[in-house]
Amino acid sequence: MKFSDIIGHSKNIELLKSFSGSGRRPHALLFTGSDGIGKRKTAVVFAAALGCPQSDSGEPCGRCISCVGIKNQIHPGIKFVASSREKTNDNIQVDFSGSIISVPNVVPSKAKDTNEEENSGSNTESGGSGRTVKLNIRQIRELKKHCYLKSPSGYGTKVFIIDDASQLSLPAMNSLLKILEEPPPDTYMILITSREEALLPTIVSRCQRVEFSPLNSDEIKKFTELYGIEASEELIEISSGSPGKLLKFKNMGDFDIPPLQAEQVFETARKWAGRDRAGCLNKMSALLEKEAAFFRKKVDKQSYRKVELIQDAIDSLEKNANIDLTVSSMFLKMAGLDNSLEY
Numbered sequence: 001m002k003f004s005d006i007i008g009h010s011k012n013i014e015l016l017k018s019f020s021g022s023g024r025r026p027h028a029l030l031f032t033g034s035d036g037i038g039k040r041k042t043a044v045v046f047a048a049a050l051g052c053p054q055s056d057s058g059e060p061c062g063r064c065i066s067c068v069g070i071k072n073q074i075h076p077g078i079k080f081v082a083s084s085r086e087k088t089n090d091n092i093q094v095d096f097s098g099s100i101i102s103v104p105n106v107v108p109s110k111a112k113d114t115n116e117e118e119n120s121g122s123n124t125e126s127g128g129s130g131r132t133v134k135l136n137i138r139q140i141r142e143l144k145k146h147c148y149l150k151s152p153s154g155y156g157t158k159v160f161i162i163d164d165a166s167q168l169s170l171p172a173m174n175s176l177l178k179i180l181e182e183p184p185p186d187t188y189m190i191l192i193t194s195r196e197e198a199l200l201p202t203i204v205s206r207c208q209r210v211e212f213s214p215l216n217s218d219e220i221k222k223f224t225e226l227y228g229i230e231a232s233e234e235l236i237e238i239s240s241g242s243p244g245k246l247l248k249f250k251n252m253g254d255f256d257i258p259p260l261q262a263e264q265v266f267e268t269a270r271k272w273a274g275r276d277r278a279g280c281l282n283k284m285s286a287l288l289e290k291e292a293a294f295f296r297k298k299v300d301k302q303s304y305r306k307v308e309l310i311q312d313a314i315d316s317l318e319k320n321a322n323i324d325l326t327v328s329s330m331f332l333k334m335a336g337l338d339n340s341l342e343y
Contacts, residue, residue, distance in 0.1 A: 001044070001045060001048055001060065001062060001067070001070065001071065001096055001099075001101060002045060002059050002060060002062065003016070003017065003042075003045050003049075003058070003059055004059075005041070005045070005096045005097055006038055006041055006042055006045065007038065007215060007219050007222055007223050007226070007243070008037075008038065008213075008215045008216070008219040009037075009038060009042060009212055009213075012042065012210050012211075012212060013042070015210065016042070016046045016049070016058065016210070017049070017057060017058025017059065018058060019046075019058075019208075020046060020049035020050050020052075020055055020058045021049075021055060021057055021058035025050065025188070026188075026207070026208035027180075027183045027187065027188055027189065028180050028183070028188070028189040028190075028191070028206055028207040028208065029046075029188075029189070029190050029191070029207055029208045029209075029210055030165075030191045030193070030196070030199075030204060030207035030208070030209045030210065031043060031190060031191065031192045031193070031210050031212060032193055032194070032196045032209065032210070032211050032212065033194065033211055033212030033213060033214075034194050034212075034214060034240070034241075034242055035194045035242060035244055035245065036242035036243055036244015036245045036246075036247075036248070037212050037213070037214055037215060037241065037242050037243065037244065038212065038215075038243070039192045039212050040092075040094055040161070040163060040192060041094050041095075041096065042212075043161045043190045043192060044070075044078075044094050044101060044103060044161070045060065046159075046190065047070075047078050047159035047161060047188075047190065048060035048066070048067055048070050048078070050157050050159055050188055051066040051067075051070075051075070051077065051078065051155070051156070051157035051159065052064055052066050052067055053066065064154075065154040065155070066154060066155060066157070069154075069155060070101065070103070071101065073091070073102050073103070073104065075155060076149075076151055076152060076155050077146075077151050077155050077156075077157055077158035077159065078103060078158075078159050078161075079103065079104050079105065079106050079146065079159075079160055079161070080092040080103050080104070080105045080106065080160075080161045080162075080163055081105070081106045081135065081139055081140070081143050081160055081161065081162045081163065082105050082135070082162075082163035082164065083134060083135055083163070083164060083167050090105050090107070091103060091104055091105060092104075092105050092163065097226060097227070098227075103161070106139060106142050106143050106146060106160070107139060107142065134167045134168070134169050134172075135162070135164075135165070135167045135168045135169065135172055136169050136171070136172055137169060137171040137172045137175050139172065140168075140172045140175040140176050140179075141175065143160055143176075143179075144175075144179055146158070146160070147160070147179060147183070147184050147187050148184055156186055157186050157187075157188070158184075158186060158187045158188070159187075159188045159189075159190065160187075160188070160189050160190070161190045161192065162176075162189065162190065162191045162192065163192050164192060164193060164194075165191040165192060165193045165199060165203075166193045166194070166195040166196075166198035166199060168199070173199065173200050173203055174200075176189075176203065177200065177202055177203055177206070180203065180206045180207070181206065189207075191203070191207060195315070213241075214240055214241025214242055215241045215242070215243065216241065217236070219241075220236055220239070220241060220243065220246070223243045223246075224236075224246075229246070229247070229250060231246060231250060234290075235249055235250060237290075237293045238286060238289040238290045238292075238293050239289070240289060240292065240293055240296065245289065248282070248285075249282075249286050249289075280323070281317050281318070281320070281323070284317055284323060284327070285314050285317055285318065288310050288313055288314050288317075288330075289310075289314065291310055292306075292307050292310040292311065292314075295307045295310070302337050302338075305337055306334055306337060309330050309333050309334055309337075310330065312330070313326050313327060313329075313330040
């Protein structure tokens with residue numbers, strides 16, 4: 001569990017090492033960038049480095065009580081704050097080259113029924129058993145309790161990793177803002193997001209921003225070799241520099257994704273959905289990623305905007321949005337961009 005376990009992001013790693021190895025430590029950081037490129041793994045290593053009294057040049061030593069506590073899931077001050085589909089305690093697992101680090105997730109000590117949520121910020125979105133559960137104000141209140149708890153000897157530093165911070169409800173963001181303004185001593189927050197624009201500007205302004213870029217082709221190749229993954233050129237292309245996406249699409253099994261054609265996509269989607277809706281959503285995401293990869297090769301503003309529209313559609317599908325409505329809306333917007341070029 002070292003920075004050397006992370007593929008790519010060398011400039012960011014050097015910056016984080018300089019923070020952890022000196023007294024100049026920002027109390028809040030914002031890790032921003034596309035999904036599946038290593039933000040969560042980097043956050044765990046940085047949290048270990050912040051709490052390591054024997055840190056060597058910003059690297060966690062792996063031997064002290066703090067580092068061993070993280071490995072053994074007994075560190076009282078290193079925790080995730082993440083969405084959970086279940087109303088029970090759970091853990092967030094992070095894979096370090098086959099070695100799984102399991103970090104506790106902060107969840108409310110007393111779960112409430114969905115109907116008891118704040119009127120100003122419900123924590124669920126419709127979608128049946130696969131619904132997305134947002135980060136709500138109860139979790140931030142629970143986080144605050146942990147912030148002010150006294151840690152046992154040897155575990156002085158507290159680090160809270162807020163995963164997918166764009167899922168914070170508005171009341172939760174306002175509550176988080178207060179502790180960002182006046183954090184307790186030796187307490188650090190790492191916010192992770194792929195949609196920075198969804199956060200309040202006041203939250204972003206109080207964080208040290210660290211932007212993560214997709215991996216390049218050599219780094220993706222290194223990833224596939226390290227994990228023993230056989231990946232076709234097409235699979236690598238549509239993963240767009242994201243190991244997480246590559247694994248997701250690889251695990252789909254049959255990777256026969258046709259080219260995106262407006263007149264065929266709805267019929268194809270219905271055929272997929274008839275067999276397996278979850279598989280359909282994955283294949284639709286892959287199909288859209290394939291289209292996005294085509295536009296990423298271009299450098300004009302229209303292509304950049306099309307990539308944004310496709311990514312918005314993928315995000316909506318992953319939240320169990322209606323397939324027909326989502327994709328048709330995307331096509332209409334993309335057609336509007338094409339028509340604007342005619343005038």
